Amino acid sequence: MHTTESIITxxxxxxxxxxxxxxxxxxxxxxxxxxxTIPLVKKIPKGALKTVHFWAYDARLxxxxxxxxxxxxxxxxxxxxxxxxxxxDLEVLACNHIRATEKYxxxxxxxxxxxxxxxxxxxxxFGGFKDRLCGGSRx
Numbered sequence: 001m002h003t004t005e006s007i008i009t010x011x012x013x014x015x016x017x018x019x020x021x022x023x024x025x026x027x028x029x030x031x032x033x034x035x036x037t038i039p040l041v042k043k044i045p046k047g048a049l050k051t052v053h054f055w056a057y058d059a060r061l062x063x064x065x066x067x068x069x070x071x072x073x074x075x076x077x078x079x080x081x082x083x084x085x086x087x088x089d090l091e092v093l094a095c096n097h098i099r100a101t102e103k104y105x106x107x108x109x110x111x112x113x114x115x116x117x118x119x120x121x122x123x124x125x126f127g128g129f130k131d132r133l134c135g136g137s138r139x
Contacts, residue, residue, distance in 0.1 A: 004029055044074050046086040049093065056099035057108040064098065064111050079114035083121070090119050 011024035048068065055066040064076040076082065082090065093115045100108035 004032070044085060044089065047088060048072065048074075049085075049089040052092055052096060054099055055093060055096060057104055057111060059101065059104045059107075066093070076111075079111060082114055082118045085118070087119070087122050090115055090122065094119060 007028050007030070009026050009028075011026055015024045016022060017024055044066075049066065051068045051072075053067045053069075055064060057063075058065050061075070062077075066074040066076070068074070082093075085093075094112075098108045098111055
C-alpha cells in the first residue's frame with residue numbers, strides 16, 4: 001500500500017527542543033482522498049420486532065444484536081438507542097431474555113435493565129413528570 005509523503009518544514013526561529021537544543025520541525029501530511037464513514041444506527045420500524053427469534057450481547061462488537069428473520073438483524077450500539085423503539089417493541093424485548101456468554105452476563109443485564117427503564121420512561125415520563133403534567137396523583 002502506497003502512503004503519502006510527509007511535508008517537513010522548519011519551525012519558527014527561536015523554537016528549539018529543550019533537551020537537544022536543535023531547531024524544531026513541523027511534520028504535516030496532505031489530505032487524503034478517502035472519506036471517513038460514520039456507522040449510523042439503522043432505524044427500527046415500529047412493530048419490526050414482532051418476529052424476534054432472540055437478542056444477544058455481542059462482546060466482539062460491544063453491541064446488542066436483535067435477530068428477527070434471516071434478512072432482518074438490528075444492532076443497538078448504545079442503550080440510549082432503546083429510546084427510539086416503540087412501546088410494543090420494547091415489550092417484546094422485555095419478554096425475551098438476552099443471551100450472553102458468562103463473562104459478559106453483567107453487561108447483558110444492563111441492557112435488560114435499560115429496556116425496563118425505557119418502558120418506564122414511555123409510560124410515566126422522566127421521573128413521573130408526565131403524570132404531574134396531566135394532573136395525575138403521585139404514588
